[in-house]
Amino acid sequence: MLNSDFLPGYLSQSENIEELPKQSDVVIIGGGLLGTALSYYLAKAGVEVTLLERNDLNREASGTNAGSFHFQIALHQLTENMTEADDKRLVDETKLMLDAAKLWDDIEKELNADLGVHFTGGFMVAETQEELQVLRDKQRIEEAAGLETHVMTGNEMREFAPYMAPDLSGIAFCPREGHANPLLVGPAYAYRAHELGTKIRTNCEVSRIEQITGNPGYRFKVHTNRGTILCNRVVNASGAWTAELSSQLGLNLPMGLSGLHVNVTEPREFFLSSMIQHIGRRLTLKQTANNTFIIGGGWPSREEKFPLRYSNIWESAAGNAAVAVRVLPMLKDVQLVRVWSGVWAYTNDFKPILGESEKIPGYHIAMVPTGFTLGPMVSRMLAEYMTQPGTQNLLPKEFHVDR
């Protein structure tokens, strides 16, 4: 098995400063989880791929997220008055999650690397009676989709999770949830893609995608700070910046950006093997393999102009800490060591944007809001589509690029 200690060394400085290839069948823009995973699945199918990343690999959303597999239905998926159509949508979304879970089951074998994948379950907690009702409602939908969850209250809850605040109104537990190390998954995909012949260029920023004619076999000229490269197909996997590059080509993507706040604490003796979320307030919480606690859940950070990284807001730390301490009282005395933030890109309907544009043939997009959980799977789906041209129906309609 690949010892993750050796992951970082394979891209040599000299390779990084080497000239760009003159041309490539596929050019992928963005070396986050989606870009690296896609390059692997394409390379595995024998496609010639060049991956361009303006920074180092895995430094944006894919390297700043909390690494949780979110399979349970969460706060942001619910609407005020749930209709039958909403139920159906949630069943479909949950099924997608279960497919992703299967991929994560095998990923360490597939990449022959230790990526810190654990399926140790996840909690969803409720503080009020209304929230408890939501736990029960969502359980019904999850059951229909085939996802196992258990709702517990009172003494049963307190026995099952004695460390949680005893006065919570209830908890749901989903044994299938888990997590992996976000700092390793993308790089491991890149490493294996590289072995399979993918050319990776970091510190290479794409400024323009030009559509060209009269050059048989090549539909695009991609302009970068390190020269241009011709290609037949482009995949835009630039995360939060996907819309910016696409708008140059006249595509308006239904997506938005939000800076997210994350906290990390000092280490404490390990006791919490499952992650914790809240059905009514913003919270994700887990204890890592290094025994620290990572606490997040969607509190905002302040936008800054690239290349500055989004800055943190004290109020987010204060609000997030309050929810965390409310749910897990022992955290009260645990010290916060650092906060950070990442840019999260979401779509207005929380569905992936995945596939080839009909307006601009050859131009592909790979973008997904819960991209850590779903990133590897949607990348594999897109790779399948790209290696079997004409099979449009491989990708769900609601993921459509021109929607």
Next chain:
Amino acid sequence: MKTFDLVIIGGGPAGIAAAATAANHGLEVALIDERPTLGGQIYKRVGPGFKVKKASEVGKDYYLGEKLIAELDNSKVNIYFETLVATIENSEVVVIQNGKSAERLSFRKLLISPGAYDRPVVFPGWTLPGVITAGAAQSLVKTQRVAPGSRIFFAGSGPLALAFPAQLSGYGANIVGIIEAAPRPGILKSIRIALSVLGNFDLLRDAAKYQFHLISNRIPMNYRRIIVSANGKNRVESVTHARVDKNWRVIPGTEKTVDVDALCIGYGFFPSVELFRLLGCELGYEESRGGTVVKLDEWGATTVANVFGAGDGTGISGSYVAIARGRLAALKIAVELGKISESSLSKLAAGFRKTLNRRVRFQGAINNAYEIKSGIYGLANEKTIICRCESVTLESILPVLESTIDPSVVKAYTRCGMGMCQGRNCQRQISALIAEKAKISISQITQATPRFPTKPISLGQIADSTVSSEKYFIDAE
């Protein structure tokens, strides 16, 4: 929330002098320090109960500090003791008072004077119990009156390399040897250096006194030697040192080993620039002033509006400069807030400006005599721990340096700098390793993104249940 004309972070010489001056001119001032007493590092208050062999060797700083602090006695400065500034945003400082929840103080002007900390030096054995920084040894003696061991060895360089052990010896501690990496200064040079030592003129006399003390107590002092390793099983039992070339590279075969039970490391200081970085103040790099320094105008204004800096936290220049800078900044702030007239400013400032200029004149002497040389970064071997919080060794860092020049990438792969000290100990070493590998200057390496809190704080103190998360729902429309 309270609003102050001026909030000052750090109650060392710079902060005290600024507070007193500002209050004198009618400003409403808050002076914040995380310690229980004022004085900062050099004027740290002494606790009772330790036997002093020769009080004169520590008495001067104590006396000067007393005088400076007394300036605050009849002023209306609001002093916040045991209060940490965790972050600064929107013209407010977020403070955590000992044991209490976070609070905010709002300011019209801000002066940041957080001082400096000891330069960490990485060599085999540097994390063994019994190895401490000279500053920590000094603090132990000043506040607790405890010596760090019974056979103490000093390794260091710079103006304080002599002062520390002499001070300690003055308290009755047993110093068994001292090494200085720089060459023995010639007579002319030593006068110039002594004059310029941290802007402190009586240090000419002090230096002679220290030297005399060391000689009369037969403490061996060797120049051009550097620490090579601290050896021992569960704590330091001996130290090995060796001769160096002019870049402080070890000359093989010149090693010597001495039995000790404590090793003090004093190779200068790093400015505490965290708060300046958080605010986005423009920084520079000057190895001779501790590395990362803050860009200030002649009054101490940073490049961020309403934010001033003074003292060693902006670049190491010593207590006299810290005081002068603190007073100059206070005067300028008083003018900006309409408390004194623009026209009287230069007259009021003249004396302090003179002190400052004198310092600039001697800067050159210090620069070439005490510049830290690159050999200081080359002492580790593959098994040496670089990041002590996360126990990361050099051999696990080296492969990462093949593909990046970004310390944040090294951090992501190795956990170097992710622990309790947030890289205060290891980040410069990482930068130096990257710089050497990529053949660029250390000043060109970007540092990890600045984030709060400045020091670890419990979640219970940070938590505020009045912040509603509803307000923060992501609106998908």
